[in-house]
Amino acid sequence: MKATLIIINHNGRHLLETSLPAAVAAARCAGDHPVMVSDDASTDDSLLFVSKSFPAVRFLALPKAGFGAACNAGAAAAETELAVILNNDVVVSEDFLPPLLESLSQPNVFAVGCKFLNPDGSLTHALGNRTSGEWRKGLLYLHHETDPEMLTETCPQLYPNGGGMAFWCDKWRQLGGLDPLYHPIYWEDVDLGYRAWGRGWRVLYEPRSIVYHDQGSTMGRLHRPWRIELISAKNAVLFAWKNLLDPKLFRRLLCEQVRWAADDIVIGGLPPRTRALWTAARQLRQAARSRAQEQRERIVSDQEILARSRGESA
């Protein structure tokens, strides 16, 4: 089976200089898998660099629409059964692909996430490894495992980090890909994983597929820290509004969100919570549409999704 390696890029020519050769080498090493750059309206010379240095790599030039739209366009353009999405700041190891494909062939699996290491090979504050979640204080609190001993075996996880994940293209299309509700970025991969579990599919973590991620090298360049915090908090609220279908939990969650907003003054610091709620409210209509869609498609309850993603039940 072939998989298309899709690198998501926005003004990241300097990042592509490192990440693209590694992806091309890994694709060749695993049996000549196609490689594509899905470009979110770069204004630097990314196109020139790719077309000159890697003529065999397909360059998908897109209008400016954000990370999720670039992923969706890349997945739609893939002509293979499987696809692997990679951030332009993710450098893959040469043998990262075969274990991903092997895990994808397990029954009922939708997606498999890579093992994310810092560029120096450490796991300190590394995000995206063996992810799990818990509904608490009005939001889904995410946990990223950083204990090396817990990251040795293929196992279930809540969502595959959007920076490096493999998936079945047909299931991706059934899910509708990444939801534009989360524009410009953050939480769309959590949403994807949550919805996949909700449909009875599985998401796995594959520690043999090692990638190196220079976290924040793109977002840190494009936005100020407070803006990143605001986007992330807004999307955390929207995620809860869209996905928490259990009526009792949902009522409790909204009450907690009210209290959460008061923490702006009582505690302070980032993110500005009331502003996050207000920003999220401006997308309420869109969130309601997504929630209705989720209500129609969901076959697994909220609690069961979290339990299954921790490997606690069948």
Place this chain on the structure above:
Amino acid sequence: MSGPNHTVLLLTFARRGEESAIREALALLSHSFPDAAVFAVATPVSAASLELLGVADLVIFDHTRSARRVLAEAARRKPRAAAIVYSGARPEGHLKLEFVALRSGAGRIYRCLSEGSPELVGRVHLLGSVLWKAVLTCGHLVAAAGICCAAFCWLRVAQLLAGGRRASGT
């Protein structure tokens, strides 16, 4: 444990980036009150960071201890001074810590911002700040309640109209 009037109080959430302001606050307290022991009101999260910075005497503020008991404990020790560490360049938020500083009865209260040197703040000034922030908190609660009520109605109606309901129950 230090007796009354031989303590000074450090108030901080010990967030990332506050390390230098905490060090400055500790230096100020130990310089101004060399014979006094430092104690801090901390959360379970901030306790570890404070211990790393050399503050061992901690009153932990968590679910096992009510806010009233923590306030009583801080007041019982009658600190000679209190230093509040803020996360930013302006004294925003931190209503909780300002309230503890006021209720502790500390003779002198300092504000330590992430930029600039610590400044002495009068009790009346701090009381004004606490009252203003309490009003602001009420405003935030009202705004958030409005948003969440609207969200609840709209989202629940959308969910009910969508049908399905195969997995919505607990």
